[in-house]
Amino acid sequence: xxxxRDDFIIAIRSAFLKKSTQQKFSLLTLVFISVFIIVxxxxxxxxxxxxxxxxxxxxxxxxxxxxxxxxLLISTFSEISEYTTxxxxxxxxxxxxxxxxxxxxSNEIILNENKELKELINNYVSSSDKLLxxxxxxxxxxxxxxxxxxxxSKDDIKIGTNIYxxxxxxxxxxxxxxKSSRVLLLSDLNSNVPVTIAPQNxxxxxxxxxxxxxxxxxxxxxxxxxLENDSIVYTSGTGAIFKSGVPIGKLKILKNEISTELxxxxxxxxxxxxxxxxxxxTNTPIQNLDNENTNNQKKNPxxxxxxxxxxxxEIIEDTNVKFKEENENLKVxxxxxxxxxxDLNNEITRQKEKINQFDLDKEELEFLRLNLIYSHKCQTxxxxxxxxxxxxxxxxxxxxxxxxxxxx
Amino acid sequence: xxxxxxxxxxxxxxxxxxxxxxxxxxxxxxxxxxxxLDYFSFNFPFILIFFFTLKxxxxxxxxxxxxxxxxxxxxxxLPLGVSSLSYILICIATSYFRNxxxxxxxxxxxxxxxxxxxxxxxxxxxxxxxxxxFNLVLMSYLVNTFFTFLFYIIFVSIFKFYLKTLND
Numbered sequence: 105x106x107x108x109r110d111d112f113i114i115a116i117r118s119a120f121l122k123k124s125t126q127q128k129f130s131l132l133t134l135v136f137i138s139v140f141i142i143v144x145x146x147x148x149x150x151x152x153x154x155x156x157x158x159x160x161x162x163x164x165x166x167x168x169x170x171x172x173x174x175x176l177l178i179s180t181f182s183e184i185s186e187y188t189t190x191x192x193x194x195x196x197x198x199x200x201x202x203x204x205x206x207x208x209x210s211n212e213i214i215l216n217e218n219k220e221l222k223e224l225i226n227n228y229v230s231s232s233d234k235l236l237x238x239x240x241x242x243x244x245x246x247x248x249x250x251x252x253x254x255x256x257s258k259d260d261i262k263i264g265t266n267i268y269x270x271x272x273x274x275x276x277x278x279x280x281x282x283k284s285s286r287v288l289l290l291s292d293l294n295s296n297v298p299v300t301i302a303p304q305n306x307x308x309x310x311x312x313x314x315x316x317x318x319x320x321x322x323x324x325x326x327x328x329x330x331l332e333n334d335s336i337v338y339t340s341g342t343g344a345i346f347k348s349g350v351p352i353g354k355l356k357i358l359k360n361e362i363s364t365e366l367x368x369x370x371x372x373x374x375x376x377x378x379x380x381x382x383x384x385x386t387n388t389p390i391q392n393l394d395n396e397n398t399n400n401q402k403k404n405p406x407x408x409x410x411x412x413x414x415x416x417x418e419i420i421e422d423t424n425v426k427f428k429e430e431n432e433n434l435k436v437x438x439x440x441x442x443x444x445x446x447d448l449n450n451e452i453t454r455q456k457e458k459i460n461q462f463d464l465d466k467e468e469l470e471f472l473r474l475n476l477i478y479s480h481k482c483q484t485x486x487x488x489x490x491x492x493x494x495x496x497x498x499x500x501x502x503x504x505x506x507x508x509x510x511x512x
Numbered sequence: 513x514x515x516x517x518x519x520x521x522x523x524x525x526x527x528x529x530x531x532x533x534x535x536x537x538x539x540x541x542x543x544x545x546x547x548x549l550d551y552f553s554f555n556f557p558f559i560l561i562f563f564f565t566l567k568x569x570x571x572x573x574x575x576x577x578x579x580x581x582x583x584x585x586x587x588x589x590l591p592l593g594v595s596s597l598s599y600i601l602i603c604i605a606t607s608y609f610r611n612x613x614x615x616x617x618x619x620x621x622x623x624x625x626x627x628x629x630x631x632x633x634x635x636x637x638x639x640x641x642x643x644x645x646f647n648l649v650l651m652s653y654l655v656n657t658f659f660t661f662l663f664y665i666i667f668v669s670i671f672k673f674y675l676k677t678l679n680d
């Protein structure tokens with residue numbers, strides 16, 4: 105028993121401390137160094153940060169070079185598969201393009217409106233430059249979903265800079281080096297994005313689940329029932345981490361017998377990213393902008409607001425005048441129409457009179473026709489008279505009854 | 513003379529091949545993620561380090577393994593030192609296993625590898641979640657461990673062929 109314990113201790117000691125002829129460090133030393141580095145990297149010291157930035161720059165570039173053959177292989181594979189579905193994609197894209205062109209105009213109007221409103225709220229104009237960045241490392245690790253781009257602090261990239269694929273949000277910068285940065289993708293488990301779901305206008309928080317979908321992590325109780333399939337999910341801007349109004353994906357409601365799962369299908373395919381846009385935001389106060397653009401210098405944002413309100417009043421007054429003019433025109437039109445109605449009523453009366461006259465004439469004509477036939481039956485005779493005197497109502501009645509004498 | 517020299521330099525390169533492959537794999541990650549298989553991944557450096565340290569391969573320097581770990585952390589985005597610690601723990605495990613083994617058996621090695629990989633992935637997971645508050649999918653780690661275990665036996669046959677050609 106004691107001997108086996110001794111053997112174990114000897115084996116352990118040997119494993120930790122014994123250096124082979126080729127080895128320069130014992131394993132125990134390297135374990136200590138590893139732990140020391142882990143502790144240092146968790147402390148966020150400035151010196152460590154600089155060393156880390158140096159290592160990152162070297163490793164990212166090396167990784168990019170080493171990855172060239174594999175990337176070539178992957179791109180060849182995807183290109184071949186793209187060629188096979190080329191025509192169908194072309195047709196689909198053409199249809200989509202037509203739709204987008206028509207939508208684009210209304211979008212531009214909304215964007216301008218949105219910009220004006222934001223200026224009113226924030227007192228500054230937010231202008232942005234989108235910087236094209238190449239992805240130099242994209243290993244799509246099973247544990248962490250991040251990419252490395254070839255822009256860093258040299259290009260004004262900061263921690264939190266939003267990263268786009270065309271106009272779709274793909275993530276934000278979490279680590280900045282001099283000429284490279286790490287972007288945490290929306291698909292990562294550690295990514296949380298405050299969003300608005302349209303058209304229901306419901307606020308929620310989405311998180312990544314590792315693949316090309318996200319899931320709704322938080323939504324107020326009872327609101328999830330109002331959600332519909334294919335609703336649009338875009339950033340709400342809450343918390344000022346992400347810019348508001350940036351599209352992310354579409355909502356997919358997966359229902360089964362036990363529960364309902366709310367997933368977000370991202371617009372962008374993160375595994376196919378080659379280039380991305382980094383948005384560099386610069387906030388210019390309205391006051392300065394006005395000074396640059398006009399000679400009328402505004403002393404503070406309140407003046408700017410007052411000016412805007414005065415302009416609004418002027419527009420409203422102009423509109424009122426136009427409404428009054430229109431009102432007058434309508435009144436004249438109503439009078440004309442009333443005259444026309446009066447004329448038409450007269451015409452109707454005349455027509456009615458004519459119809460009555462016609463009816464009377466028709467009755468008279470019938471009487472004369474019957475008079476010719478039945479006058480001898482209804483006329484009075486000198487002897488033994490049983491008829492009526494001509495012209496009396498009784499005579500007329502008798503004629504109309506075809507000679508039949510009806511006693512009252 | 514020239515042929516002898518060129519043969520010598522090739523032999524030197526050939527003998528350093530495992531370390532070169534280790535560095536390429538940490539820079540590049542042989543992950544096959546473009547196959548779009550859910551959760552599929554395996555840890556090639558673990559297999560490589562386990563095999564060559566178990567065989568006490570002369571050019572497999574611990575300090576270079578340690579540096580490879582640092583590079584892996586940088587590429588993957590893990591806190592510095594986590595992968596280095598994992599790799600060094602594999603070296604310790606193999607060193608211990610080598611000391612207690614009198615008659616080597618590939619099947620025993622294989623199952624010992626499963627134990628070591630499971631242990632190291634658990635340590636890795638614990639450090640990342642407890643000390644660095646990372647959100648990680650446990651299933652990914654389990655599947656990674658399983659596939660790394662499965663692929664070990666395939667790569668071992670290739671590595672054995674390599675050692676045989678080197679000795680010849």
